[in-house]
Amino acid sequence: MRTSTSRLGAESEQYKALKELPEPEEPIVVAVYKFKDQTGQYKDTETGSSWSTAITQGATSILLRTLEESQWFIPIEREGLNNLLNERKIIRSSRGGYETQNGDQPLIPPLLFGGILLEGGVISFDSNLMTGGAGARYFGLGSSGQYRVDRITVYLRAISTSNGRILKTVYTSKTILSQQIDVGIFRYVAFQRILEAETGFTYNEPAEMAVREAVEKAVYSLIIEGAIDGLWNFKNDSTESQSAIASYLKEKEENELTDIFGSKAQSNQSRxxxxxxxxxxxxxxxxxxxxxxxxxxxxxxxxxxxxxxxxxxxxxxxxxxxxxxxxxxxxxxxxxxxxxxxxxxxxxxxxxxxxxxxxxxxxxxxxxxxxxxxxxxxxxxxxxxxxxxxxxxxxxxxxxxxxxxxxxxxxxxxxxxxxxxxxxxxxxxxxxxxxxxxxxxxxxxxxxxx
Incomplete structure (x- = not known):
């Protein structure tokens, strides 16, 4: 095994779909104060739970980056608002000291205000949603595999800052897959001689990637839902924008017939x-x-x-x-x-x-x-x-x-x-x-x- 050099973060398929959305008529200024982990879950260990949280505590940063990359929103800083205000006070104080020497100094531009406030968070982490495995052994030679599925759930809502009305709420979820496969042999090959060998690997889908993909899906859904309700518009009412809406509505219709495990529900099944x-x-x-x-x-x-x-x-x-x-x-x-x-x-x-x-x-x-x-x-x-x-x-x-x-x-x-x-x-x-x-x-x- 060798260590690798640092690289840019991997992107998900949902990020590509978000980038392919048609341009907005005008970018929307939004404020995000806190988009946090509301699950209260800690990581499971073999001896119980640890003090490490199961979900990333940086979901606000993930949401701000997603809003910026979508090109539909202009996110403004609100999570570190106290730091921002303190820095502006320092600037005013520094400029005030030079006013007597150099005359009037230019005023600091006013802060942008958001027409829309985004709230929500990661509201659920369901561990061991589905577990399973299989294995076989014959004359000391065998193999086995195990898997576990967890799930996170994200809620995102848009609120009008002029009257406090909740304009739209969207809900997305993402499963987290963990797998383990091993192969081993244990056999007597001669008198007082035992052959024993084993190998295997594990794969754990990063929880941060799952949160990011769920947030990207939530922003994508919010854009389409808002365009359908007339909260904002595409720059051009083209075939591309209509295709994006039709594709989303089809996905939403199929989702109504799908259970939490991703399987088609049998709700239309006869008695x-x-x-x-x-x-x-x-x-x-x-x-x-x-x-x-x-x-x-x-x-x-x-x-x-x-x-x-x-x-x-x-x-x-x-x-x-x-x-x-x-x-x-x-x-x-x-x-x-x-x-x-x-x-x-x-x-x-x-x-x-x-x-x-x-x-x-x-x-x-x-x-x-x-x-x-x-x-x-x-x-x-x-x-x-x-x-x-x-x-x-x-x-x-x-x-x-x-x-x-x-x-x-x-x-x-x-x-x-x-x-x-x-x-x-x-x-x-x-x-x-x-x-x-x-x-x-x-x-x-x-x-x-x-």
């Missing part, structure tokens, strides 16, 4: 859905297990988020390789819980009761009767991803434990018959809430009669 799944059944009974294919379908009704009622039907072959094989049908009723119902991707859990009906098997003779009822309990873990407005894919692993030990016609051991199921499939959500939402929207926008 009613149907699904189909291809499965593999693994018998766990009194004989040696074997995998058999099966199919299933289900109907689901979300009666209250995140809970749903799921009615499922399945058909397939279940049993062992040489002894019992039965062609069965099953039905089950379960309660299902989506852990993140507002996200496009969510794990889920379901549990309930069901019944197995034998259609045919290789054990009984034609004169014997098939069993019509084998009650069971089921527990399932799954994952669902909504990749379009109405269509989702899902994968599930479940375990069905029978309340009797007679499915394979053999009663043996301390446990009843059971079987595992692993399946993947698709689910379709009916779009039945559109009319209801439309009527609600019309009701809200319809003016009240006097």
């Amino acid at each position: 009613l859905s149907v699904g189909v799944r291809a499965n593999a059944w693994n018998y766990n009974g009194d004989y040696q297990s074997q995998l058999f294919p099966s199919v299933s379908t289900d109907v689901e009704w979300r009666f209250k988020k995140p809970f749903a009622l799921n009615l499922a039907f399945g058909y397939g072959t279940l049993g062992s390789k040489e002894h019992y094989q039965g062609e069965i049908g099953l039905s089950e009723l379960t309660i299902k819980k989506h852990w993140f119902p507002q996200q496009s991707s969510t794990p889920y859990f379901r549990a309930g009761l069901g019944n197995i009906v034998e259609i045919d098997n290789n054990v009984l003779n034609e004169a014997d009767q098939l069993d019509k009822a084998h009650l069971f309990v089921i527990g399932a873990l799954g994952y669902e991803h909504l990749f379009s407005k109405n269509l989702a894919i899902q994968a599930e692993l479940n375990y069905r434990y029978l309340l009797d030990d007679n499915l394979d016609k053999t009663i043996h051991g301390n446990y009843n018959d059971a079987f595992w199921e692993l399946g993947v499939g698709a689910k379709y959500y009916f779009n039945q809430r559109k009319n209801k939402q439309k009527k609600t929207r019309e009701k809200i926008t319809k003016p009240k009669s006097p």
Whole structure:
């Protein structure tokens, strides 16, 4: 590793978008007294918290630089106003001493005053918003990775200094990503000889860069919002300015359908859905297990988020390789819980009761009767991803434990018959809430009669 020479600060993608905005009709003089960290958060360490703050305390300087670089504003000094006034007093005192010798001295120009006052700050720092990782090791060779996502939130408001009215308030947020990846080996290569090696790296997104990008986005939003409301204007009402407004409005519309994790929300998802799944059944009974294919379908009704009622039907072959094989049908009723119902991707859990009906098997003779009822309990873990407005894919692993030990016609051991199921499939959500939402929207926008 080598030390590097000093360089100019790196710029973000949002800074480039800010610089590409069309010119203003006239730059606006703004005053910023304090744009500070209001989170009260301290850095987390392995032993707890330290006295170092999690967020930079120089957010005012970041905002002043962003205002200056945008070319839309003329920022004036207010954070160090006492220092500025003291320096002006020194100038007046020094000039006063020369008045008797050299005559009248020119007056100090008056200070600029801001027509708009900018207030706000970094109001939130959410640590460990999302954490995760994965790893694998085989015969002493393995690798693992971990990640953590934090988030900061910035509010910025413009206030008229003539009457104190709040003209516009904007709100932006930025995630901070931390990653760690390592690879290692630990293996006996010979008698009393061990090979051990490891390597890895970590990446921590600078919190200052995240604050700066959030502030730049806030200034960008304030400029566009103010132009839309007529608080200030572009120099030329050109295609470029209209394109900037249209692009911002499109982003704002998409943001309304996006959750805090950056995923598309499922707010337009219907309560009613149907699904189909291809499965593999693994018998766990009194004989040696074997995998058999099966199919299933289900109907689901979300009666209250995140809970749903799921009615499922399945058909397939279940049993062992040489002894019992039965062609069965099953039905089950379960309660299902989506852990993140507002996200496009969510794990889920379901549990309930069901019944197995034998259609045919290789054990009984034609004169014997098939069993019509084998009650069971089921527990399932799954994952669902909504990749379009109405269509989702899902994968599930479940375990069905029978309340009797007679499915394979053999009663043996301390446990009843059971079987595992692993399946993947698709689910379709009916779009039945559109009319209801439309009527609600019309009701809200319809003016009240006097």
